[in-house]
Amino acid sequence: MALHLSWAFVFGILGNVVSFLVSLAPLPTFYQIYKKKTSEGFQSIPYVVSLFSAMLWIYYALLKRDAMLLITINTFCCSIQTFYIVTYFYYAPKKEKVVTVKLMLLFNVLGFGVVFLSTFFLRNPLTRLHILGYICMAFALGVFAAPLGIMRKVIKTKSVEYMPFTLSVFLTLGAVMWFFYGLLLKDLNIAVPNVLGFIFGILQMILYAVYKNHPKKMVEDPKIQLSEHMCLEVNVVAPQPIDTNNNGGIVEAQNIKGNTTDLDASNKV
Numbered sequence: 001m002a003l004h005l006s007w008a009f010v011f012g013i014l015g016n017v018v019s020f021l022v023s024l025a026p027l028p029t030f031y032q033i034y035k036k037k038t039s040e041g042f043q044s045i046p047y048v049v050s051l052f053s054a055m056l057w058i059y060y061a062l063l064k065r066d067a068m069l070l071i072t073i074n075t076f077c078c079s080i081q082t083f084y085i086v087t088y089f090y091y092a093p094k095k096e097k098v099v100t101v102k103l104m105l106l107f108n109v110l111g112f113g114v115v116f117l118s119t120f121f122l123r124n125p126l127t128r129l130h131i132l133g134y135i136c137m138a139f140a141l142g143v144f145a146a147p148l149g150i151m152r153k154v155i156k157t158k159s160v161e162y163m164p165f166t167l168s169v170f171l172t173l174g175a176v177m178w179f180f181y182g183l184l185l186k187d188l189n190i191a192v193p194n195v196l197g198f199i200f201g202i203l204q205m206i207l208y209a210v211y212k213n214h215p216k217k218m219v220e221d222p223k224i225q226l227s228e229h230m231c232l233e234v235n236v237v238a239p240q241p242i243d244t245n246n247n248g249g250i251v252e253a254q255n256i257k258g259n260t261t262d263l264d265a266s267n268k269v
Contacts, residue, residue, distance in 0.1 A: 008184035012069030015177035019073045022170050023080050030087050039091040044100040047088065051081040052107040053139060056115065060136050060189070063129050067185070133189035140193035147200045154207050158214040165208045172201025 026047075033039045054077040061070035089100050115135055122128040154163050175197030182190025 008181055009069070011177050011181040011184065015174060015181055016069055016073045018170055018174040018177055020076060022167070022174060023077055025167065026084055030084060033087065033091050037091060038093070039088045039096065040093055042088065044085060044088045044092070044096065045103055047081050047084040048100070048103040048107050049143075051078060051085065052111060053143065054078045054081060055108065055112050056132075056136050056139060059112075059116065060129075060132050063125070063132060064187070067187075067190075069181070070190075133187075137189045137193055141196060144193055144196040144200060147204060151200075151203060151207055154204075154211055158211050160208045160211050160214075163204055163208060165205065165212075168201055168204040168208065172198060172205065175201055 029042065033042065054074040057070055057074045058078065061067040061074070064070075085100065085104070089097055092100060115132070119128050119132045119135075122131070150163050154160055175194040179191050179194035179198060182188065182192075182194065
């Protein structure tokens with residue numbers, strides 16, 4: 001048991017390091033926003049969803065009581081996602097500010113409030129933890145399914161412009177670390193979503209190898225959309241949202257320039 005816990009600690013630390021790096025990926029985007037003094041053409045939903053995911057995992061970790069490494073990375077994710085949202089809101093046009101407020105109310109106030117009130121007052125602590133764990137796992141699985149849109153875009157355009165290889169590698173590594181962390185803690189709510197994250201990460205790297213030498217194709221309306229990697233962002237289980245800039249560089253965690261879906265983020269597990 002002691003050996004299992006020590007290895008769980010090692011994988012948890014490694015997961016924190018990888019998720020920390022991925023959660024910083026949107027910084028180039030916000031540097032662009034700062035220079036241009038406008039966030040027009042970008043969307044706030046990846047950051048709102050990543051914040052919601054981090055809040056869920058912190059709540060779960062507090063109830064679980066033996067998952068401090070989930071709390072550390074998701075607390076950081078809450079802080080950095082809040083910074084992203086505030087910065088976005090400050091430079092956003094009036095219409096996008098209204099959209100951002102509505103998203104915050106929907107996910108971070110109403111959504112989290114419903115989850116909290118429907119679980120916190122359950123008399124049986126074990127039942128409460130199981131229900132919350134299922135909710136977190138279902139949300140993380142949904143976030144991890146987002147790369148399907150990215151892979152479809154790559155196959156359709158025969159271009160890896162929207163799927164940075166380095167990001168795919170880091171998200172795959174993060175999924176491996178958090179899978180073993182959850183497995184060693186015997187917590188399937190943490191381990192299971194990361195199996196899907198690992199599979200999609202490998203598929204993305206295979207697609208990159210297949211299409212990396214194909215010429216780039218122009219895509220209309222290069223806006224940041226909801227992508228994977230909640231995440232994360234990563235939010236332990238969930239990879240954090242990312243996007244690519246017009247030069248193909250990493251800007252967030254698996255955001256796409258076209259009309260594709262984007263969710264990481266941190267994931268936290």
